[in-house]
Amino acid sequence: MSNVANIQAKIEQLGRQIFELVDKDSRSRSLFAKKDFYGLLMEWSMRDPLFKTQMFRFVDVLPTLRSSEEVVEHLSEYLNDTNTPVSAFLQGALRVGRFVPPISAAIIRKNIVAMANIFITGADAVSALPNLRKIWKEGARFTVDILGEAVVGEREADEYAARYRLLLDFLAQHTQEWQGSTASSENEPPFVNISVKISALCARIHGSDPETNIAAILSRLKPIAVRAKELGAFINLDMEHYGLKELTLELFKRLTSEPELSGYPHFGFVIQAYLHDSYRDTEKMLEWARQQNRQFAIRLVKGAYLDFEKVIAAQKTWEVPVFTSKVETDANYERVARLILENREYVFPAFASHNVRTISFAATYARILGLKPADYEFQMLYGMAAPIRRALVTLGYRVREYCPIGELVPGMAYLVRRLLENTSNEGFLRAKFGANASVTELLRDPASQLLEQGDRPVHDRKSPETDSAVHRRQTPTASVSLFVNEPPADFTIASVREKMVHALKSVSAKTGGSYPCVIGGKKRALAEQMRSINPARPDELVGSLSSAAAGDVVEAVATAKQSFIAWSANSGEERCRLLERLAAKLRKNRYDLAAWEVFEVGKNWVEADADVCEAIDFCAFYAMEMRCLNRGRVTQETAGEVSIESYLPRGVGAIIAPWNFPLAILCGMTVAALVAGNTVVIKPAEQSSVVAAQFMNLLQEAGFPDGVANLLFGKGETVGSLLVVHPDIDFVAFTGSRQVGTEIWQTAGVTHPDQRNLKKVVCEMGGKNAIIIDTDADLDEAVLGIVHSAFGYQGQKCSALSRLITVGDVHELLLPRLIQAAEALNIGPPEHPGTDIGPVIDEAAFQRIQSYIDLGKREHTLAFQGQVPSGLKGFFIPPTIFKSVDPASRLAQEEIFGPVLAILRAKNLDQALKIANDSRYALTGGIYSRSPRNIAHARGEFLVGNLYINRPITGAIVGRHPFGGFKMSGSGTKAGGHDYLLHFTFPRVVTENTLRRGFAPDSVRPASLEV
């Protein structure tokens, strides 16, 4: 028998032993065969995926529903959407119950609480104690975890840390007797054992700034760890989503290297086998252990955030960090398990799994290495697999149960995770207890399964830590679209942070230079100079710009007009290729460009990087769109005639761009015009002209012919106005304030006798955007979404939130958390990786925003104002929140364009929508609600260009969220959308009669519709 076959036989032998004990256990089928509410829910959910989604969503929202009517209404709304026999049955029950909602609501609540109690050990340590005792009595151990809401503020993080310290003392005190009566065996980890989530110990985690995060977390974690050492207790750091992995591992090293703690071996961390990185991470941690001569524990899990990781990766166009098949995860788990067991001298292994194959593998391999059951332990989740736990204890293995404690609201997220796990098609528990899979099937070797399927073994896969993964780009699938968004920089990766630091250094050394205008490809240095300064340090010059005079405007327009002849005749494909070359140049220089934005317009790292990615997206997206337009379109299939619609360029355009997205909007408007065959004169905002100069450089380097794009610096009132009135300007693409936009709209409407075209204005202006918080909103999500939308880039996005409308009494719950979250924002120089809030753009903006804050203080109630740290000399304005603001007041009606938020209260959703729509603007809006009916209502009634549901309202992605509004927000165009290029063209139709002497071919289409 080969070695592999021999091991497999031993694994099967142990597996069968475990199964026999499980099957003999009279309580073993209870988890899936119960006929109570939980059992029925599981059964129905496994039968009907839509019902499962709706019911789990209802379970999630239930604890926040206060009245009986709300409970009945919500359940009925969720079931309404499913339309299955099961939901029809429940609907019927509900209809009866609707006459007496309190009775139905009480029954529903009671059943869901009972279900939660299957998985949650107690509301607090005191109520959990009897269950912990039971586990101990049954020969197992436990680790206790405190469930919590998402931590959004420093106070919440402090409270969470304090609860852990109390928990340690409580467990030490109340389990003393149990410890005394248990002969603790050799190697046994401490009896008092807790599991901690690091995200709960820090108000704001920035991927870009691990050092500050580690310091903040350590300040709370170290006292817990020191207390644990004093009590002889164990602390495990749980592993959360992938974005926190590097931080967690680094934190673990720092914590255990603290002088007071070093040498204490009772700390552990988690490795998630579903991650491609897991084997390498384990090796690295082992190497560190060897070098430092440290000992610690590793809990090896498969990983609980599978869907989340896949969704985030898809949204950010990052490579998926997890294996995407269960068998790969299982095989990798066994591979990492071997590595850990082989390094037992440094690691105490904890195999956390309910899967009998996985467990049998670990135990068998340990035996082969000569290890005893006391040299490692198995871990399981409370309520998930008690029969397997009992079987292992009977066989002499050590088992520890993971026992979460907490109230119902934070408990629901945990409960839903467990329900999902139990109903997962691929999960072991469902296969064994729900679908009665055969023992042979359940004990199959995952590595052999992979080979049988023709897949590579897991160790052949590339680790995503290689450089190519730094900007992980997904391969587009032909069936979807050829366009894939540029992946944002993942600043959790050290090498990416280093690139940004390097770019900041090198760009900083280049500030203070002079930038000429560019006309016909020639640089034109002019006597009159304009200064662009760093808003964080106004005495720092970012660059001097040649300021154009009237003659330069005339010459630039003439050059563009002259260049139009050849450029518009150029093949459309050639223009598309040039856009793609420009995208490649922008990509190559992405960190330098982001650094210029940091210095010139005060964007923090993430915002600056996002702006550069958007610029790249615009180039790639409009190239793709133009290829479609180039093909032309047969308007209608008609016998005897063929009509083809195609698109001509409009002519010469003025591109008048804003400073708040200094590269993306400037680039987007420019390349949309160019790819459609127009030529342009670009006039960037004064405050962001150096970024525009960098863009122009790259445009020239990409090979755009001279004169196709011309760049003029200067003031809007002079250069901008001269461009708009020029008779040879055929269109204007403008993004900026309502005041300037409406002036341009008006001026462009005046037709000059020499004009050859009516001027088209593509006009995008501001917003007075609102988010509605419904009574049942998920406040964890809402608070973070509000802070991001209102204060991201200092509130200087046209999509930014400025009116927060709370429904009913949700205000009371929301406000304290919102204030804490706003307090946690870091105000500082934007080049610092941990900065959330930088300066506003300039002195004038500073004064204007300040005057609104003064007005707010006079007329409304200040709920919160942050503190600008001393020593900052720039145009810094702290996040400011006013409450009880009258919807008709200036603060609620006028665009402020700064970090100022007004909270307005509404009695119900109808009133909230009325307030939201009562604005001159209609750009973005949002609602946080978990009521399907209210969401549908908002979809229909909330009148804005971009409506976002249960997510922040800023950060539109090219192609995914075509962006733009109406009313005083804009002329109804959608940047990054399918119809955007049409605004830069004249549609034209050519009709040919194909009927000759009574003979018409079946179809006469030109071989190519290329125009």
Ligand SMILES: Cc1cc2nc3c(=O)[nH]c(=O)nc-3n(C[C@H](O)[C@H](O)[C@H](O)COP(=O)(O)OP(=O)(O)OC[C@H]3O[C@@H](n4cnc5c(N)ncnc54)[C@H](O)[C@@H]3O)c2cc1C
């Ligand atoms: C004591 C304990 C502590 C835990 N602590 C953590 C923790 O800190 N962090 C954490 O993330 N998880 C943690 N978990 C959860 C754990 O990661 C698993 O979700 C859970 O244990 C199920 O794995 P299993 O081996 O029991 O079941 P199985 O049914 O054998 O495996 C299910 C797991 O396989 C993986 N999987 C399923 N489908 C696929 C697929 N299509 N592609 C790739 N992989 C797939 C997933 O990880 C899924 O959870 C813990 C579990 C226990 C028991």
